[in-house]
Amino acid sequence: MSTARAASEPMIRLDQLTKHYPGQEAPAVDGIDLAVPQGEIVILVGPSGCGKTTTLEMINRLIEPSSGRIFLEGEDVTHVNPDHLRRRMGYVIQQIGLFPHQTIAQNIATVPRMLGWDDKRVNDRVEELLHLVGLDPARYRDRYPKEMSGGQRQRVGVARAMAADPPVMLMDEPFGATDPITRERLQNEFLRIQEDIRKTIVFVTHDIDEAIKMGDRIVILAEGSRIAQYDTPEAILTNPASEFVEQFLGSGILLKRLNLSRVEDVHVATSEWMTIGPDSTAEHARQLLQQSGRTHLLLLDDQRRPARWIAEIDLDRQGGFPAELSEAGTRVQACVDSRATLNDALQEMLLNANGVAAVVDRDGAYAGTLDLETIIAAIREMRAKALDEASSTAARGVT
Amino acid sequence: MTAVAVGGLDSRVVGRERSLLRRLRYVGVPAAVAIACAAMYLYVQSQELDNIESRIINARVIRTAAFEQIEIALWATALTLVVAVPLGIALTRPWARRVTPIIIALANIGQGVPAIGLLFFIYIVLIRNGSTAAILGMAIYAVLPVLRGTMVGLQQVDRGVVKAARGMGMSKRSVLFRVEMPLAVPILLTGVRTALVLTVATAVLAAFIGGGTFGELIIGGQAQGRPLAVAVGSLGAATLAILADWIGGIAEDLLRPKGL
Structure with a gap:
């Protein structure tokens, strides 16, 4: 009955998918049609109660749809064995749901074991995944979940979902329960991983900023899981389809655009601020500072990670030589990595006394600095581009 | 014991306290019971049991x-x-x-x-x-x-x-x-x-x-x-x-x- 899959066939397709709970007047999900292209992150976002989680859970049939059909890689999976279907989709939830009585390695091995992989293959895969999510296997594989921090657990949750290398991942507010700093870090890490693995991901969140940051496309849902707009973050920010979407985006659309650009997309200044190594003396630091004509200089540690911002007054306070440079000035609170959005960087800047964010590469080594002017320039550029696109779209008469 | 070996610092301290308490309970309870039974035994031994008593006890x-x-x-x-x-x-x-x-x-x-x-x-x-x-x-x-x-x-x-x-x-x-x-x-x-x-x-x-x-x-x-x-x-x-x-x-x- 089913013919060979056309090249354009989306990874997941929902056809008039509906969930109507008995005893409730309005359906929770009212005939949603959605195509999720292969290798993209599609975000379902909307106000609470809009049916986004219900929609997600119908895709792996934790909730059985009342009507409509689900296609996975062109195959109608609406009525196949749900347990087998779920083994083809990774699943990450906000509560993570690691098995507390099993070690990290056993947790990650859950689906591969169900699929009957042999020990060696399972072990290799566990090792590989722990590396991928940035946890040292030797140190963590035999720990129990309660011996890990929230952020580490969430990494394990992601690793477990990817264990059998499913083509599809479903994620329900995966980073929702973590603190803002951990959350940002997990988001950046996940985007880095996704660059390599290119999974098809359906991701639910109620946070529009997260949606803009993480999504290749965003589905904005209104009540009953009705699609208010389905487009790229750029397009949605430039051209909200309705008043509802506009309201949902909230104020500060311009600032939200900062979530679209990453630090690596803009010019990172490498020579604006003087840097100094851990072995230098305070006298040397003072000379450099005077030469540069700047208020501060940046002390790097022995692994070239930004350590402290030092002003001239801090050097005076040392009183006498040789002074300990590693105690002078203010500690660099947090650095932005190149995957961080301009929004993340802006926050760092505002926290920092001299209005500059230190940028680091993947290994945490100093890569340069970012200042407010750079961000303002980036905003101007984006705005010009958006207006350009909007006018050309209007000219073509496309809605 | 294994829990102690793999635990972090916090769970290690708690684990040690708990295992100490546990060991006390493991040994203390039977010891107390044994003492009570021994005392009763000695007491019964010291008594002159009559006919009926010696049939029951x-x-x-x-x-x-x-x-x-x-x-x-x-x-x-x-x-x-x-x-x-x-x-x-x-x-x-x-x-x-x-x-x-x-x-x-x-x-x-x-x-x-x-x-x-x-x-x-x-x-x-x-x-x-x-x-x-x-x-x-x-x-x-x-x-x-x-x-x-x-x-x-x-x-x-x-x-x-x-x-x-x-x-x-x-x-x-x-x-x-x-x-x-x-x-x-x-x-x-x-x-x-x-x-x-x-x-x-x-x-x-x-x-x-x-x-x-x-x-x-x-x-x-x-x-x-x-x-x-x-x-x-x-x-x-x-x-x-x-x-x-x-x-x-x-x-x-x-x-x-x-x-x-």
Whole structure:
């Protein structure tokens, strides 16, 4: 009955998918049609109660749809064995749901074991995944979940979902329960991983900023899981389809655009601020500072990670030589990595006394600095581009 | 011990304190019981026993009484487990939602009825064998703690864990046996421990329907005005109950899944 899959066939397709709970007047999900292209992150976002989680859970049939059909890689999976279907989709939830009585390695091995992989293959895969999510296997594989921090657990949750290398991942507010700093870090890490693995991901969140940051496309849902707009973050920010979407985006659309650009997309200044190594003396630091004509200089540690911002007054306070440079000035609170959005960087800047964010590469080594002017320039550029696109779209008469 | 080895700093400190306390309990309880029994032994030795007393208080009678009591308690506990654990599992499944309150009410009645009344009822109406009737009676009496332990144990399992398990494609069956049951074990075992102590302690009532046990020393001593026999019987019953609780405690520690 089913013919060979056309090249354009989306990874997941929902056809008039509906969930109507008995005893409730309005359906929770009212005939949603959605195509999720292969290798993209599609975000379902909307106000609470809009049916986004219900929609997600119908895709792996934790909730059985009342009507409509689900296609996975062109195959109608609406009525196949749900347990087998779920083994083809990774699943990450906000509560993570690691098995507390099993070690990290056993947790990650859950689906591969169900699929009957042999020990060696399972072990290799566990090792590989722990590396991928940035946890040292030797140190963590035999720990129990309660011996890990929230952020580490969430990494394990992601690793477990990817264990059998499913083509599809479903994620329900995966980073929702973590603190803002951990959350940002997990988001950046996940985007880095996704660059390599290119999974098809359906991701639910109620946070529009997260949606803009993480999504290749965003589905904005209104009540009953009705699609208010389905487009790229750029397009949605430039051209909200309705008043509802506009309201949902909230104020500060311009600032939200900062979530679209990453630090690596803009010019990172490498020579604006003087840097100094851990072995230098305070006298040397003072000379450099005077030469540069700047208020501060940046002390790097022995692994070239930004350590402290030092002003001239801090050097005076040392009183006498040789002074300990590693105690002078203010500690660099947090650095932005190149995957961080301009929004993340802006926050760092505002926290920092001299209005500059230190940028680091993947290994945490100093890569340069970012200042407010750079961000303002980036905003101007984006705005010009958006207006350009909007006018050309209007000219073509496309809605 | 293994938990200590793999734990972080915090759990290591807590673990050490806990294991110290545990070791104290492991050794302290039997030591205290042994001291009490030895004291009683010495006291009885120092007394001039009359004819009736020496018939009730002797090694053979005490040994028989202990075995009878242990036997009744073990069978009763086993019977309880066979009934209450599967029942508890069934009652926590979504399809049983309607009957659950009814069964719980029945189990409550089982424990609400005076044990002695229940025992006589079973003996007179159902089974004219003292030990068997006692086993059945004790089992009915002990169903509730085990049933409750099973149900509470299963209900307190984090819904997120179950959802994640189902979402990864584990069948309902394997979620039950590989996730829910192991996580229910600590609370389930508490229920079993309660049941065990309950049956061991109340098994003395079997003496009323000819089931033996330390109850015989107590009843016999009472009827014949021999308080020393009552004291020996009471100490014997108490010793068994305390040791049952002690073993139950060790079992809880050993069977608790690591990582909880």
